[in-house]
Amino acid sequence: MLEFPKTGTGWKDIREEMDRLIEDDIDWRAGRSPLYIFHANDDVAAVGKAAFEKFFHENALGAKRAFHSLRKMEADVVEMGLDLFSGPAGASGFMTSGGSESIFLAVKTARDHFRACKSVAGAQNMVVPESAHPAFDKAGDVMDIAVRRIPLRADFRADTDDMAAAVDAETMLLVGSAPCFPHGLIDPISELAAISERTGTWLHVDACVGGYLAPFVKLLGHDLPDFDFAIDGVDSISADLHKFGFCPKPASTVFFRDAEAMERSKFDSSGWANGRFVTSTLVGTRPGGSVAGAWAVLRYLGREGYLSLAAEMMNLTKQYVEGIEAIDGVKMLTSPDLTILNFTTEKKDIFSVADGLAARGWLPGLIRKPKGIHMMLSMLHSDAISDYLRDLKHAVETATATDTSGRSASY
Numbered sequence: 001m002l003e004f005p006k007t008g009t010g011w012k013d014i015r016e017e018m019d020r021l022i023e024d025d026i027d028w029r030a031g032r033s034p035l036y037i038f039h040a041n042d043d044v045a046a047v048g049k050a051a052f053e054k055f056f057h058e059n060a061l062g063a064k065r066a067f068h069s070l071r072k073m074e075a076d077v078v079e080m081g082l083d084l085f086s087g088p089a090g091a092s093g094f095m096t097s098g099g100s101e102s103i104f105l106a107v108k109t110a111r112d113h114f115r116a117c118k119s120v121a122g123a124q125n126m127v128v129p130e131s132a133h134p135a136f137d138k139a140g141d142v143m144d145i146a147v148r149r150i151p152l153r154a155d156f157r158a159d160t161d162d163m164a165a166a167v168d169a170e171t172m173l174l175v176g177s178a179p180c181f182p183h184g185l186i187d188p189i190s191e192l193a194a195i196s197e198r199t200g201t202w203l204h205v206d207a208c209v210g211g212y213l214a215p216f217v218k219l220l221g222h223d224l225p226d227f228d229f230a231i232d233g234v235d236s237i238s239a240d241l242h243k244f245g246f247c248p249k250p251a252s253t254v255f256f257r258d259a260e261a262m263e264r265s266k267f268d269s270s271g272w273a274n275g276r277f278v279t280s281t282l283v284g285t286r287p288g289g290s291v292a293g294a295w296a297v298l299r300y301l302g303r304e305g306y307l308s309l310a311a312e313m314m315n316l317t318k319q320y321v322e323g324i325e326a327i328d329g330v331k332m333l334t335s336p337d338l339t340i341l342n343f344t345t346e347k348k349d350i351f352s353v354a355d356g357l358a359a360r361g362w363l364p365g366l367i368r369k370p371k372g373i374h375m376m377l378s379m380l381h382s383d384a385i386s387d388y389l390r391d392l393k394h395a396v397e398t399a400t401a402t403d404t405s406g407r408s409a410s411y
Ligand SMILES: *Cc1c(COP(=O)(O)O)cnc(C)c1O
Pocket: 097, 098, 099, 100, 101, 103, 133, 135, 177, 179, 180, 181, 206, 207, 208, 209, 240, 252
């Protein structure tokens, strides 16, 4: 057991120790991690980092009273997001620490809205596609809301008929993803909106992973379904800045069609000796750097910057898909809407292929249903493509036909 250090250590020694620790990490800079890190290019990263550092010490908890700079920047980030997601007049939102917090707050808002508007006794539930992020289960666990996960259609999108059938008087929330993390596909949000309008159930669109990418891919002319506030029944949207928004972590946004309903996201308490304490977010202290970093990166790139990155990434995705399909015995499981792809093998066990990739220094992303390898591509993966395809081919050739690893897909 490490004891709490009796004396201090010099920064030089600390830094050297960190350098040694990092040697065991996955070489993400060389494109060897298909998840966790999103990268546009070094310029964007440098702007985000410099802006973050400029506001390294400030605390966004004090944005209203002490740091007017942060209040202004957060309001700007929200307005830019609402513009991107067709926010109608009266829509609003705020920044959070990530997708999980954005989802938690959307669930809380929908629940409190339900309780205020409908006098239904008994336990509430939410109806979500099987592919929805576990953050909904986490929110359900904390807030005692049952989660009804509904199996997907054969094309891996939300089965809206079965979801409609699962809605009852205690259902306070319907969820669709744009796209979902596992299959990278956008759910039929307008069909969900029709159910939401017919039953009066809150509809949340989880655009955490692709929210800041999909609008640009659509502008490029790709055939993507609508998913944002342009669809009448959409009540709230979560979209992570720290994923394909390429902003420094931790940063996400959550938006609400109706600013009055959004009031219910707030936690307002006055039992404390200091007096009233009101926060929109689950967390109290928030890094000022996250707000400044997002504000800077959104403005640095602008629509043009995001559009050209989207074009580069879609082109890269096409190259990966073609390269993967060219390997004997490998087949794509989906035709990607954005840059998330899944593939499997016909004769070999795909998790055995994953082990072969891991042996050559790649972190394989896994998916269980259907069993496959999962990748989320950004510009980090550009230079790595030929090495990856070479090693994948080798891993397929040397893989076993059955899964001997007993591994489970976990993060
Ligand atoms: C990443 C992700 C989340 C959770 O976001 P965190 O920032 O990791 O908390 C939620 N939904 C989807 C679809 C995601 O991809």
